[in-house]
Amino acid sequence: GVKKKIGMLPGDGIGPEVVAEARKVLDAVAERFGHTFEYAYGDVGAVAIDNSGDPLPDHTLKICEESDAFLFGAIGHPKYDNDPSAKVRPEQGLLKLRKSLGLFANIRPVTAYDSLIHMSPLKTEKVLGVDLVVYRELTGGIYFGEKGRTKDGAYDHCTYENFEVDRIAHLAFQAAQHRSKKVTLVDKANVLETSRLWRERVTLIANEYPEIELDCMFVDNAAMQMIQNPKHFDVILTENMFGDIISDEASVIGGSLGLLPSASVGDKTAMFEPIHGSYPQAAGKNIANPLATILSAAMMLDHLGLVNEAIEVRNAVNSSLKIGMVTEDLSKKEGYGTDRVGDFIANCIA
Amino acid sequence: GVKKKIGMLPGDGIGPEVVAEARKVLDAVAERFGHTFEYAYGDVGAVAIDNSGDPLPDHTLKICEESDAFLFGAIGHPKYDNDPSAKVRPEQGLLKLRKSLGLFANIRPVTAYDSLIHMSPLKTEKVLGVDLVVYRELTGGIYFGEKGRTKDGAYDHCTYENFEVDRIAHLAFQAAQHRSKKVTLVDKANVLETSRLWRERVTLIANEYPEIELDCMFVDNAAMQMIQNPKHFDVILTENMFGDIISDEASVIGGSLGLLPSASVGDKTAMFEPIHGSYPQAAGKNIANPLATILSAAMMLDHLGLVNEAIEVRNAVNSSLKIGMVTEDLSKKEGYGTDRVGDFIANCIA
Ligand SMILES: CC(C)[C@H](C(=O)O)[C@@H](O)C(=O)O
Ligand SMILES: CC(C)[C@H](C(=O)O)[C@@H](O)C(=O)O
Numbered sequence: 001g002v003k004k005k006i007g008m009l010p011g012d013g014i015g016p017e018v019v020a021e022a023r024k025v026l027d028a029v030a031e032r033f034g035h036t037f038e039y040a041y042g043d044v045g046a047v048a049i050d051n052s053g054d055p056l057p058d059h060t061l062k063i064c065e066e067s068d069a070f071l072f073g074a075i076g077h078p079k080y081d082n083d084p085s086a087k088v089r090p091e092q093g094l095l096k097l098r099k100s101l102g103l104f105a106n107i108r109p110v111t112a113y114d115s116l117i118h119m120s121p122l123k124t125e126k127v128l129g130v131d132l133v134v135y136r137e138l139t140g141g142i143y144f145g146e147k148g149r150t151k152d153g154a155y156d157h158c159t160y161e162n163f164e165v166d167r168i169a170h171l172a173f174q175a176a177q178h179r180s181k182k183v184t185l186v187d188k189a190n191v192l193e194t195s196r197l198w199r200e201r202v203t204l205i206a207n208e209y210p211e212i213e214l215d216c217m218f219v220d221n222a223a224m225q226m227i228q229n230p231k232h233f234d235v236i237l238t239e240n241m242f243g244d245i246i247s248d249e250a251s252v253i254g255g256s257l258g259l260l261p262s263a264s265v266g267d268k269t270a271m272f273e274p275i276h277g278s279y280p281q282a283a284g285k286n287i288a289n290p291l292a293t294i295l296s297a298a299m300m301l302d303h304l305g306l307v308n309e310a311i312e313v314r315n316a317v318n319s320s321l322k323i324g325m326v327t328e329d330l331s332k333k334e335g336y337g338t339d340r341v342g343d344f345i346a347n348c349i350a
Numbered sequence: 351g352v353k354k355k356i357g358m359l360p361g362d363g364i365g366p367e368v369v370a371e372a373r374k375v376l377d378a379v380a381e382r383f384g385h386t387f388e389y390a391y392g393d394v395g396a397v398a399i400d401n402s403g404d405p406l407p408d409h410t411l412k413i414c415e416e417s418d419a420f421l422f423g424a425i426g427h428p429k430y431d432n433d434p435s436a437k438v439r440p441e442q443g444l445l446k447l448r449k450s451l452g453l454f455a456n457i458r459p460v461t462a463y464d465s466l467i468h469m470s471p472l473k474t475e476k477v478l479g480v481d482l483v484v485y486r487e488l489t490g491g492i493y494f495g496e497k498g499r500t501k502d503g504a505y506d507h508c509t510y511e512n513f514e515v516d517r518i519a520h521l522a523f524q525a526a527q528h529r530s531k532k533v534t535l536v537d538k539a540n541v542l543e544t545s546r547l548w549r550e551r552v553t554l555i556a557n558e559y560p561e562i563e564l565d566c567m568f569v570d571n572a573a574m575q576m577i578q579n580p581k582h583f584d585v586i587l588t589e590n591m592f593g594d595i596i597s598d599e600a601s602v603i604g605g606s607l608g609l610l611p612s613a614s615v616g617d618k619t620a621m622f623e624p625i626h627g628s629y630p631q632a633a634g635k636n637i638a639n640p641l642a643t644i645l646s647a648a649m650m651l652d653h654l655g656l657v658n659e660a661i662e663v664r665n666a667v668n669s670s671l672k673i674g675m676v677t678e679d680l681s682k683k684e685g686y687g688t689d690r691v692g693d694f695i696a697n698c699i700a
Pocket of ligand 2: 191444594
């Protein structure tokens with residue numbers, strides 16, 4: 001067995017409940033495969049502001065820095081919803097985590113599960129067979145450029161350097177080698193200079209992967225094609241702001257946000273996070289769907305090189321879907337509690 | 351009758367064919383209502399580059415400046431598709447028109463026509479009854495900020511001034527007064543300073559319209575809601591780049607781009623344009639759908655204060671849909687030619 005340090009950042013809303021279920025699953029994996037997972041818990045988001053005035057306390061950042069990987073629940077609380085100008089806000093914790101830890105690539109697979117296709121807002125023939133992954137640049141662009149006010153206005157600077165484009169482009173092309181060998185670069189190269197830079201660099205890098213087809217698409221067109229013809233996409237590569245929009249758009253086509261995991265990787269540690277939010281209305285009710293967090297834990301296992309372990313977790317999730325051992329959001333009947341679903345999956349593995 | 355100067359910029363691909371049909375319809379309106387429309391034609395886009403080396407020749411700009419309003423077909427040619435870094439490109443003509451003429455508000459209504467709902471990629475219950483309009487800021491933001499290269503990178507600056515936000519916000523709130531009294535501001539105020547400026551200004555302006563409800567939504571969430579629950583939206587107000595993405599996304603939910611018009615208005619003249627592109631594969635085949643351009647002409651008539659005339663045009667379009675006098679893209683059978691559809695609508699009015 002191996003020994004790994006795993007950070008746990010449950011965060012706000014349903015975060016603690018879904019992270020608790022993923023923990024059960026990780027414990028079952030450790031037990032079954034003889035690994036040792038050392039966990040360290042830290043506050044982040046609104047709960048961290050409440051406890052210490054800081055959405056990302058130093059203690060939490062240190063846990064992450066020292067981890068081989070960490071799981072992140074969700075952040076956000078309604079009390080911050082109406083004032084995006086507030087000095088201290090939960091999402092600053094997330095942005096600072098990304099930047100401080102150099103988590104430059106956000107990886108978001110979107111798979112349409114056959115058994116959930118009836119829940120998709122799209123017609124079945126559009127969404128059946130969708131299997132794509134977004135590689136979103138996460139530490140550059142307009143998110144982290146200089147920003148401020150002038151006498152009568154405001155500004156945000158979007159900048160990209162070659163190396164920032166290159167490193168995530170390589171990840172996307174490498175991923176494409178194990179998939180259907182196609183990368184779609186999403187940009188706005190007919191208007192933006194940063195997008196022209198992306199296109200140049202990515203076209204250069206594509207030469208190093210002669211078996212991969214590179215397809216370039218303007219972001220407005222991509223927003224249309226994602227609805228009109230989502231099967232067009234396999235690996236999507238894009239900058240930070242476009243990735244935020246396109247990956248969220250993609251996330252609803254499968255029918256349930258409750259199943260979508262994500263990874264944010266850098267050169268050192270990596271973060272794994274369900275893409276749903278803190279969903280405060282559901283907090284404390286034992287109704288939150290833990291599957292996206294459990295699948296995020298599976299991505300974490302893959303990242304740690306524990307590939308068979310990840311397969312076990314995914315198989316267990318598929319079993320829970322097959323027999324209907326799922327929470328109410330996925331169920332035609334009453335639905336099971338968050339904890340029951342987690343127990344079932346952990347038991348499948350044990 | 352009134353006298354109006356109308357610019358005609360057919361542009362590329364199917365542009366000339368669809369503009370020709372809108373011209374027939376405008377002629378029928380002039381005849382029936384005793385108006386005089388003086389037309390002036392100018393080149394724009396790829397055809398203008400071919401003819402003069404300039405995507406927006408001075409002659410064309412002058413026609414637009416002197417017009418009460420002008421109709422724009424489409425621009426773009428496949429020979430420019432693979433090189434968004436080319437020095438001279440068709441879309442520069444469009445961007446320069448917007449900027450030179452101060453066309454600061456792009457207005458894009460999206461209506462789901464009952465008879466076309468079967469063509470929507472979305473399930474019927476999602477899209478039935480959708481009736482929204484996007485107010486996109488068109489002469490500011492990252493499109494027109496400083497842009498360039500550094501030694502190892504590139505940058506684009508996004509800036510907004512108060513007056514740029516205020517003037518389009520007023521248009522959006524005024525539009526909401528004639529609709530269901532709700533404005534959704536789409537921004538990214540949890541990350542961008544320009545978005546925080548938008549939220550502050552728009553919240554201030556909302557006070558002047560106490561009967562209108564203002565709802566603020568992050569752009570990533572808006573991209574999801576547009577698929578998940580498009581009926582949530584009525585008037586959408588947003589900045590240039592987000593408007594580009596969200597309005598294109600919205601345009602596919604109704605089932606056909608071939609019916610969607612747009613207006614780009616400023617303090618002086620205004621431009622009217624189908625939202626579909628130049629669709630070069632269809633050019634010269636008499637199969638292009640002229641309805642979006644004809645409905646753009648209807649928006650033009652409204653803008654010129656010819657409200658009853660606009661209603662006549664819309665009624666005629668509805669008749670053509672009802673009896674199936676439509677081009678092949680909308681038809682279960684063979685479909686009629688572009689010219690036949692235009693003739694039918696002109697005849698309805700005459
Ligand atoms: C909370 C917010 C800052 C964040 C982002 O825009 O990156 C979120 O939308 C996401 O995609 O993880
Ligand atoms: C052609 C391009 C510059 C343009 C834009 O991005 O504004 C187009 O996409 C549009 O929306 O009219």
